[in-house]
Amino acid sequence: MKNKGLEQRLSDEILTFLDSRRTLHLSSLDEDGHPYASYAPFALGTECIYVLLSDIAVHGRNLKQNSKAAVLIVEDESQAATIFARIRVNYQVSAQHLQIDSEEYKTGIHQLFKKHGDRIHNLAELSDFNLFKLTPLGGRYVKDFGRAFSIAGNTLTGESIDRLRDGHKPRVSA
Structure with missing residues (x-):
């Protein structure tokens, strides 16, 4: 994307x-390479989650064995203008x-405590809880139909953000 103002x-x-x-x-x-979907509360760090x-929890054990993961952060259904184009950001991440x-x-x-309160300190005191840093390896930002952007780089907003222009196409009859 050439327009630095738009990128910012x-x-x-x-x-x-x-x-x-x-x-x-x-x-x-x-451990067999099969995907497992779940959810978790999160907080942002400097260019990480x-x-x-x-x-x-299965996902906790999985991240200890395999650092490859993906995250999706999505607009609440009740707030979306249309259920088919909820605002969302997804990342391929490396978990540490x-x-x-x-x-x-x-x-x-500290970041989790600021976002989620005292419960974080209580959980962090339990020996089975582990903190993971998720570093983006690239992703996508979708804000509506035809308004999707590729996020390139190892930061939350990437080193570059490029508009995806290969939009939806009508089905061709046989």
């Missing part, structure tokens, strides 16, 4: 949208299990 507006839109959401959908891979997951004694762990727990 889209970056701001994406961050505002992400900040307005409290949960994400998470697709992780089990933090999630606090239990070992009891953060060690409890690291500064990044403290930062992630």
Whole structure:
């Protein structure tokens, strides 16, 4: 995308949208490489997403075994202008299990606490809960029909945002 002003507006839109959401959908891979869909509360970090997951939960175990995952953060159905084109951001991510004694762990727990309150500190005190940092590897931002954008790079808004122009096409009769 050549228009830096438009790219900055889209970056701001994406961050505002992400900040307005409290949960994400998470697709992780089990030990056989099969996808597993779930959800989790999240908080934003500097160019990353933090999630606090239990070992009891399938997705928590999956991320410890395989760092490849995908997230979807989507507009609430009740707020959508149309159910067929809900605002959403999805990312392919790399998950990193953060060690409890690291500064990044403290930062992630603090971000989650700011977004979700005291429950985070209670959960973080349990030995089966682990903090993961999800780093984007690229993604998409969709804001309506025909208004989809590719997010390239390892940040929440990418190093570049490009409009996808290969839109819907009518079905051809045989």
